[in-house]
Amino acid sequence: MAGARPGGQFRPLESGDPTTVAGYRLAARLGSGGMGTVYLSYTPGGHPIALKTIRPELTEDPEFRRRFKQEVQAAQRVQGLYTAPVIDYDTEGAQPWLATAYVAGPSLASAVGEHGPLPVPSVLLLLAGMAEALSVIHGAGIVHRDLKPSNVLLASDGPRVIDFGIARAADATALTGTGVSIGTPAFMSPEQAAGKPITPASDVFALGQVAAFAGRGTGAYGDGPSHAVLYRIVHEEPDLRGLPGQLAFIARCLAKEPAERPSPAEIITLCQEASPTPLRQSGSWLPEAITEQITQRVSASAALAATPTATAAPAPTAPVTQPNAAPAPTAPVTQPHAAPVAHTPATPVPPAAPPAAPIHAAPTAAAPHVPPAPGPVGYGPAVHHQPSYGPPAAPAPPAFGRQPGWRPLPVPPKRNNVGKWIGIGIAAVMGLFWLSSCASVLKGLGDSSDGSSGSSGSASGSASAKPLPDPKPVSYRGINIPDGYYVQFADSPPRPKDDEGNFYSSDLSHYDDELRSGNDRIVLLNNAQQGSLKTCREETRYAESVSLSQLSKGSQFCVHTGSGHIALVTYRGSAPESDPSDYVSLDLTIWRNAEDPDAEG
Structure with a gap:
């Protein structure tokens, strides 16, 4: 081998x-x-x-x-x-x-x-x-x-x-x-x-x-x-x-x-x-x-x-990558377009060309015929040749003018449109009646409510009356975020960055013993709550940040981003005291596009 x-x-x-x-x-x-x-x-x-x-x-x-x-x-x-x-x-x-x-x-x-x-x-x-x-x-x-x-x-x-x-x-x-x-x-x-x-x-x-x-x-x-x-x-x-x-x-x-x-x-x-x-x-x-x-x-x-594949192959068509560097080797390029290079000498028009002439018969005076541009030499037959597979292609009419033997299709008789307009009118009246009925039902439901608002359930009720479908979660384990770095949930995988220009608008950042959200929407879950997309959508006890002192190994919190992503974050620990670096280790489960962008919840 x-x-x-x-x-x-x-x-x-x-x-x-x-x-x-x-x-x-x-x-x-x-x-x-x-x-x-x-x-x-x-x-x-x-x-x-x-x-x-x-x-x-x-x-x-x-x-x-x-x-x-x-x-x-x-x-x-x-x-x-x-x-x-x-x-x-x-x-x-x-x-x-x-x-x-x-x-x-x-x-x-x-x-x-x-x-x-x-x-x-x-x-x-x-x-x-x-x-x-x-x-x-x-x-x-x-x-x-x-x-x-x-x-x-x-x-x-x-x-x-x-x-x-x-x-x-x-x-x-x-x-x-x-x-x-x-x-x-x-x-x-x-x-x-x-x-x-x-x-x-x-x-x-x-x-x-x-x-x-x-x-x-x-x-x-x-x-x-x-x-x-x-x-x-x-x-x-x-x-x-x-x-x-x-x-x-x-x-x-x-x-x-x-x-x-x-x-x-x-x-x-x-x-x-x-x-x-x-x-x-x-x-x-x-x-x-x-x-x-x-x-x-x-x-x-x-x-x-000394193997034949190293010395007997034709030179590649690609130019040398760097003008001042060594020239490209003589091994063939494997890209599909390079294969016809070996057939460059075969420039004569093949015998199949004459039968193709009727396809491009002389146009009428209304449309001067422009012959097709010849294809590159050595890259197969000209574009107007008959294909070598399947049944013969039907002659295509030119863009302008008519070919000999061309006949127009019969024109169908005009239709009486009176019945069509009567049907449209009846449908419009029925649609207005249906909308009026729906409005009455909705008004009745609103009048029968107790008027309460602001709770966790009702706060999400208006935004989630027709919630977005549940996206497929993507999980990343062992993401280490050093102090002063941040991650964006749209990245796959999320990589720690230290660009100061985007730090305060980041999805999740680590700074001075705190984990922060650029959207100020972090929810720390209690031990009795099961971390899930449903839980993250329903919880609205938003905070700007979570202190590391509030977290223990296995603690979970939800993060909502301004672009509509939701993440369940599991805290796995911080750098040990013997480690010269300072970082937190997290597991991330991300539901991308789980809610409308810039939703206030």
């Missing part, structure tokens, strides 16, 4: 995977993560590339697209020896993607997981290469923000740092399960874990974490739940037991204060001082087992590139 090779270097494409992206044929899966899926592909010259497609839910957010475009353009400026350069990209299409040079080697995470910690000389060369990569990345005005073992690839001539800066594009659109910034908790800096500004020094902290992982097989702050690891990063000292003495300087990278950490240039100097011999990258810088893996991947990639 394509993409599967001995040793499991490549995974085959799955049933839901695309086969091409912008003309690049996808040969195998390289991996997937929070941002998207990475595939193996090839340039027209046969050079392997890694092509990453972005998750659809991220591409729906305009802010993500804006940041993704900025970060990709900035990444083009990064041309270091220890980074994977950007080859091609598309940030505007329905499916954004990014292509970089392919690195034929395992990630540091998989290499250590399979073979154990690296020897000291390998760790020093790894550290020096990563520090040099950070120098180039920071020089381009980028902070990596998500440096971790899986984003460091081991090539035969040194490490490669990948995915630099791209995590920033997701920061404004997606929050992790604990409501903190995008990144891997075990490798975050203290300031990143606490939600403070990120600087290049944050990458140096992550570099120290990655070095500790490479030298001892585990991170410097242990494993476990994310909030526990983050707490140790912020409040406790790193655990470097078992780390060889030559690597003791890694502790400086893990200083709590960013200003106390060394720069990437200083780290390179520290690596040189710790090495008994000059640092030189070569083909033997890694243990033999990892070097063998790299050799297998190079062979497998070459074998995939």
Whole structure:
């Protein structure tokens, strides 16, 4: 099967995977993560590339697209020896993607997981290469923000740092399960874990974490739940037991204060001082087992590139995505309109054309005939040809004038309309009589009422005399809303946002230990009430907000929006005291368009 090779270097494409992206044929899966899926592909010259497609839910957010475009353009400026350069990209299409040079080697995470910690000389060369990569990345005005073992690839001539800066594009659109910034908790800096500004020094902290992982097989702050690891990063000292003495300087990278950490240039100097011999990258810088893996991947990639589907296909019709990037590969485009390209030479009019002439017989002088415009060359027969399926199409008359042999249809005799008008008059009289009877009945019902109003039941009675049909509920579990963020019920799923311009008109916001509704229509249910659409419609004890002190785990309240949505909110708890972030966790059941917009209830 394509993409599967001995040793499991490549995974085959799955049933839901695309086969091409912008003309690049996808040969195998390289991996997937929070941002998207990475595939193996090839340039027209046969050079392997890694092509990453972005998750659809991220591409729906305009802010993500804006940041993704900025970060990709900035990444083009990064041309270091220890980074994977950007080859091609598309940030505007329905499916954004990014292509970089392919690195034929395992990630540091998989290499250590399979073979154990690296020897000291390998760790020093790894550290020096990563520090040099950070120098180039920071020089381009980028902070990596998500440096971790899986984003460091081991090539035969040194490490490669990948995915630099791209995590920033997701920061404004997606929050992790604990409501903190995008990144891997075990490798975050203290300031990143606490939600403070990120600087290049944050990458140096992550570099120290990655070095500790490479030298001892585990991170410097242990494993476990994310909030526990983050707490140790912020409040406790790193655990470097078992780390060889030559690597003791890694502790400086893990200083709590960013200003106390060394720069990437200083780290390179520290690596040189710790090495008994000059640092030189070569083909033997890694243990033999990892070097063998790299050799297998190079062979497998070459074998995939040599398959007929990779080299014998005609060139795609789509232009190169980026004018300054690598040209589109020679793999065929799978879009339906591209298939006829192979038949471009077939330009002569087929024999079926002459019989079609009677269909377009000469028009009369009242309608000069304009011949149809010829179709594009190579895209099948002209539009006036007889179809190749079904019975022959009947000749269609022209828009103006008459064809030979045309006869008008017989005109029906005029009808006597007197009876019709008499019937309309009788119906109108009966309709007026019926309306008058209905009005009398309604007036009688109104006179017999007790005149009471303002209660929960009567308040909803006038608005729900003919209630809207019950919409289908949609449920979302575990929505975490940080302090200062809000959600809109029209979003699917509702994503926390921090746009100050819309905060006070939001459907549900979290601010200063309160949950607020921009429509001032929140109803806290008591323990005896069953949360349902019926309950939310009937309860009118509206309030502007609900204090977190009023809620316990399992408490429910209804929220009515000005756009007609109704939500039943179930409180699941707040961030624990040990967690540096501040958020509430909610379950939402939303009935969209459950009442008239701007209804006052």
